[in-house]
Amino acid sequence: MAVTLDDKLVVAISSRALFNLEEENAVFEGGDATAYMQLQLDRVEQAAKPGIAFSLIKKLLAFNTETIQRVEVVILSRNDPVSGMRIFRSGKANDIKLERGVFTQGSSPFRYLRPLRAHLFLSANADDVREALAAGFPSARVLPESVLAAATNYPNEVRIAFDGDAVLFSDEAEQVFQSHGLDAFQQHESSKALQPLPEGPFKPLLAALHRLQQAGTPQMRIRTALVTARSAPAHERAIRTLLKWDIRVDEAMFLGGLPKGEFLREFEPDFFFDDQTGHVAHAAQHGIPSGHVASGVSNTKH
Missing domain, CATH: 3.40.50.1000 (HAD superfamily/HAD-like)
Known part of the structure; x- marks a missing residue:
């Protein structure tokens, strides 16, 4: 039987929306892609801290059980594949089950929303969000510089x-x-x-x-x-x-x-x-x- 996401709520999210990677992103924005890749490789065993959309994603994934997977979260990132290793490891360390990801090394990733049939795309990149909205996908630009909300009173x-x-x-x-x-x-x-x-x-x-x-x-x-x-x-x-x-x-x-x-x-x-x-x-x-x-x-x- 072919694998499909048709029966799931699919959320595509950039690595900066899910995790706090602002220090690493400052190196990337500085134009030194090699230094950025090396920094991520050096920190591959260091789990990234939660980002702005972390609570949303963690709670949505709680709809999944051992027998039924109702929600799928896919990393859709301008990161390079090397940096992707750290993202998956950070997910595991933070008890976020991530199985799928697309890493485009600087190119706009929004075009992969269609084969994913995504219901939501969250990214810190304004251009990617605009292109995704124009293509008909619910999309929003997160503000990674925002203060994280306090622990929620509604865990369920x-x-x-x-x-x-x-x-x-x-x-x-x-x-x-x-x-x-x-x-x-x-x-x-x-x-x-x-x-x-x-x-x-x-x-x-x-x-x-x-x-x-x-x-x-x-x-x-x-x-x-x-x-x-x-x-x-x-x-x-x-x-x-x-x-x-x-x-x-x-x-x-x-x-x-x-x-x-x-x-x-x-x-x-x-x-x-x-x-x-x-x-x-x-x-x-x-x-x-x-x-x-x-x-x-x-x-x-x-």
Whole structure:
């Protein structure tokens, strides 16, 4: 029987998103690839410390049992194959089961997302994330310089928070807000309250998490939150869209423009996805592992 990943939640992640490799990356960015490779080889027995997405990955892998593998994590990295040895060993030392990896030695790795059929790609490289989003894969740029979150209070729960417009939903409504202001946005969304929003780049991930939750294990569960700047009456269209998709979120926060960081700190997500760098940076300041989704009008290059 052929090996396949079709029945699994597949997360592709760069080595810098999973582990703290900023000291090594500084050597790489300095342009001395040989010195970088040698440094990784010298440290091959030294396990790298957890990075920004470590908690998310470790918890998702906890959905696997000895008999059923529901989640697959694949390293997708610009690293060289020599450095890959250290990544796999670091995974084992940190009790992260890594079996597959693609190491491209400086080339963009995003093209391998298609054969992997990945549901999520996390990377510290902004260009790779943009290319992956353009190819139709839920992708986010992590902020490796962020402060790691404190130990979670929810060891048996994967908590993920999503922005709405340009993340779970398309940026259709955001375009109205950017062009015509808040009043026009509210009127637009009220008039279309019964019309579902088009899908955004992270709808496939939310759907995959929903399937994982339904097929899950008593030892682990998923809790999701919609954290959006929308407020009444624009909230209704977002709720009805999720109902149309037959996907529920556990919590919804319609903040009407309030800063998201303090609310996220109370929810304590293992990861938060937003299309606006300001929201991502603010969340990171509150110790929330965050990823920037470079989609929609807010990320259009001028």
